[in-house]
Amino acid sequence: MADTTDVEQQSAPEPVTLHGCPLVVAFGQQVLFVPRDQYTKVVKALLADSYEMCADLTAVDYLQVPQRNVPVGVVAERFEVVVNLLSLKERRRIRVRVQVPESDPTIPTLFDMYPGSEAMEREVYDMFGIVFTDHPDLSRILMPEDWDGFPLRKDYEVGRIPVQFKGAPN
Amino acid sequence: MSILETIEQGNEPEQGLKPRSELTARELLREVGAVLRMSEAEAAKLGDLPVDPSEDQTMIINMGPQHPSTHGVLRLMLELQGETVLRCKPIIGYLHTGMEKTGEQLTYLQGGTNVTRMDYLSPLNNELVFSLAVEKLLGIEDDIPERAVWMRMLLSELNRMSSHLLFMATNGMDLGAVSMMIYGWREREEVLRFFQKVTGLRMNHNFIRPGGLAADLPDGWRDDVLGLLAQIEPRLDEYDVLMTGQPIWRDRLQGVGVITAQEAIALGATGPILRGTGVPWDLRRDQPYLRYPELDFDVIVGSYGDAFDRYAIRLNEIRESMKLVRQILDRMPSGDYRIQNKKVTPPPRARIDESMEALIHHFKIFTEGFKVPEGEVYVAIESPRGEIGCYIASDGSPTPYRMHVRAPSFVNIQCLPHMMRGGLVADAVAVISSVDPVLGEVDR
Numbered sequence: 001m002a003d004t005t006d007v008e009q010q011s012a013p014e015p016v017t018l019h020g021c022p023l024v025v026a027f028g029q030q031v032l033f034v035p036r037d038q039y040t041k042v043v044k045a046l047l048a049d050s051y052e053m054c055a056d057l058t059a060v061d062y063l064q065v066p067q068r069n070v071p072v073g074v075v076a077e078r079f080e081v082v083v084n085l086l087s088l089k090e091r092r093r094i095r096v097r098v099q100v101p102e103s104d105p106t107i108p109t110l111f112d113m114y115p116g117s118e119a120m121e122r123e124v125y126d127m128f129g130i131v132f133t134d135h136p137d138l139s140r141i142l143m144p145e146d147w148d149g150f151p152l153r154k155d156y157e158v159g160r161i162p163v164q165f166k167g168a169p170n
Numbered sequence: 171m172s173i174l175e176t177i178e179q180g181n182e183p184e185q186g187l188k189p190r191s192e193l194t195a196r197e198l199l200r201e202v203g204a205v206l207r208m209s210e211a212e213a214a215k216l217g218d219l220p221v222d223p224s225e226d227q228t229m230i231i232n233m234g235p236q237h238p239s240t241h242g243v244l245r246l247m248l249e250l251q252g253e254t255v256l257r258c259k260p261i262i263g264y265l266h267t268g269m270e271k272t273g274e275q276l277t278y279l280q281g282g283t284n285v286t287r288m289d290y291l292s293p294l295n296n297e298l299v300f301s302l303a304v305e306k307l308l309g310i311e312d313d314i315p316e317r318a319v320w321m322r323m324l325l326s327e328l329n330r331m332s333s334h335l336l337f338m339a340t341n342g343m344d345l346g347a348v349s350m351m352i353y354g355w356r357e358r359e360e361v362l363r364f365f366q367k368v369t370g371l372r373m374n375h376n377f378i379r380p381g382g383l384a385a386d387l388p389d390g391w392r393d394d395v396l397g398l399l400a401q402i403e404p405r406l407d408e409y410d411v412l413m414t415g416q417p418i419w420r421d422r423l424q425g426v427g428v429i430t431a432q433e434a435i436a437l438g439a440t441g442p443i444l445r446g447t448g449v450p451w452d453l454r455r456d457q458p459y460l461r462y463p464e465l466d467f468d469v470i471v472g473s474y475g476d477a478f479d480r481y482a483i484r485l486n487e488i489r490e491s492m493k494l495v496r497q498i499l500d501r502m503p504s505g506d507y508r509i510q511n512k513k514v515t516p517p518p519r520a521r522i523d524e525s526m527e528a529l530i531h532h533f534k535i536f537t538e539g540f541k542v543p544e545g546e547v548y549v550a551i552e553s554p555r556g557e558i559g560c561y562i563a564s565d566g567s568p569t570p571y572r573m574h575v576r577a578p579s580f581v582n583i584q585c586l587p588h589m590m591r592g593g594l595v596a597d598a599v600a601v602i603s604s605v606d607p608v609l610g611e612v613d614r
Binding site: 026027029052053054055056058060061064065068069082084088091093095114115116117118119120123127137138139140141142143144145151152158 | 183184185262263266268270271275306307435436437438439440449451456457544545546547548550557559561563565571572574576580581583584613614
């Protein structure tokens with residue numbers, strides 16, 4: 001893992017990679033862009049690199065921002081699964097960003113490597129409709145099981161209840 | 171049938187715990203694995219419980235959502251054989267109000283009112299992590315005035331005390347030490363009284379804001395804090411007499427809800443649960459923020475990972491926080507309580523009366539909000555319950571494009587099935603209590 005310390009000292013021009021994926025330092029934080037087909041493999045390698053805890057797993061729906069700042073070679077898709085891994089030994093973090101297309105919103109689960117990602121993956125499924133293949137118990141976690149739609153998607157309307165004032169004409 | 175096809179047909183998977191008769195052997199193993207939050211291989215290795223008790227020996231009961239010891243509206247489905255818990259599954263979402271969706275509608279200035287209501291027992295820590303994330307995006311995190319930084323630390327530590335004091339109260343109540351409940355609430359109220367004097371509110375302060383704080387400390391705050399510390403210190407010794415040394419208290423907690431360090435790390439547990447297993451992990455020390463490296467404090471760790479360790483850690487963390495507050499009192503600098511950056515700071519009240527530009531500027535900041543550059547950050551701090559993180563993706567507009575809070579309780583609650591497995595149903599209450607979940611934060 002000596003290569004990541006080098007990464008921080010290097011300046012931007014030379015594209016930096018870790019486990020074959022582009023590594024970007026944004027706001028002093030390491031961000032790794034991983035293609036979906038290598039997701040499991042790279043995360044396994046990161047786990048071996050002493051990133052032993054999955055601190056956070058979430059997703060973003062970039063429906064309204066189709067063009068955004070991603071490294072060369074990465075195709076921006078509608079969804080992005082964001083995984084924050086934490087190394088207790090080395091006291092550092094890395095963020096994995098995976099592009100997930102709208103036409104096929106599936107991604108492998110991290111359950112076998114990080115059992116703690118279980119509830120967070122369920123939440124992402126519940127809120128974004130991204131299916132985690134081989135997840136042991138993929139069901140809605142926050143919304144009722146018969147709920148229609150995925151609330152945190154950008155095309156899901158924000159519910160509003162009109163304020164009723166006393167004496168206002170209906 | 172794959173899960174995609176199932177969903178397309180409108181049959182969503184059920185959330186609840188299914189009876190054994192409806193599961194195949196493989197699914198059951200998977201289920202045990204899922205419930206234990208362990209991989210299938212690990213689950214298969216567990217041979218300590220009857221593998222296949224017949225259906226008439228077991229029953230599935232609901233504990234909650236309306237149960238006094240579930241700290242709100244947590245529902246646990248328990249599979250029992252006699253008094254023994256075989257499987258357990260927490261069912262959450264009863265307090266879900268879509269706060270992350272709401273966060274996308276609110277400007278960065280209004281966002282604090284939203285996040286402060288998530289973990290309602292440590293509102294100031296929620297505001298702090300949100301503010302730190304926004305400041306990082308704005309690139310002003312190093313320009314925050316010293317006084318604002320130290321005030322943030324003061325409020326954060328006092329908040330840790332009030333949260334842990336409430337834990338003392340609820341933990342006592344759950345285990346039958348009812349007088350402890352009254353003492354814990356009483357001491358917490360002393361801290362909240364100080365918060366009320368400083369922020370105007372007992373809870374949900376929206377006091378720590380991007381750029382600094384909402385106001386300076388009021389006159390006489392130092393005496394108030396000193397009075398508070400003098401009052402609470404002997405009360406903590408009383409808790410020791412009342413609970414720590416009591417054989418009944420110890421019997422009720424020791425060896426209950428045990429979790430190992432390896433399991434806690436795998437499950438993503440942080441805070442007192444992780445420290446209870448002997449892992450000295452505290453973000454204040456290990457990934458420092460604010461001015462914590464300049465202060466002297468100990469990271470409290472346990473050794474058995476049981477409910478007693480988690481109780482003892484929280485009790486001693488109150489003492490550590492008091493130690494920190496004393497140091498902060500000695501070193502509190504003078505100066506401004508918020509950054510004087512026209513972009514994020516509204517002009518002072520007096521300027522509004524004399525300058526049209528100031529009035530417009532004030533109006534723009536509060537109606538439209540300030541714009542935050544494109545980018546995404548994840549910032550984590552140590553809340554009383556563990557790592558609270560804030561992930562913000564900005565598209566350059568005055569509202570976050572996506573605002574996600576990594577809630578420690580949400581992740582920690584995954585430990586419950588593991589801690590309860592094979593234990594008595596009476597101990598379930600002790601286990602829930604020792605995890606100290608705040609359901610407002612679990613469901614968000």
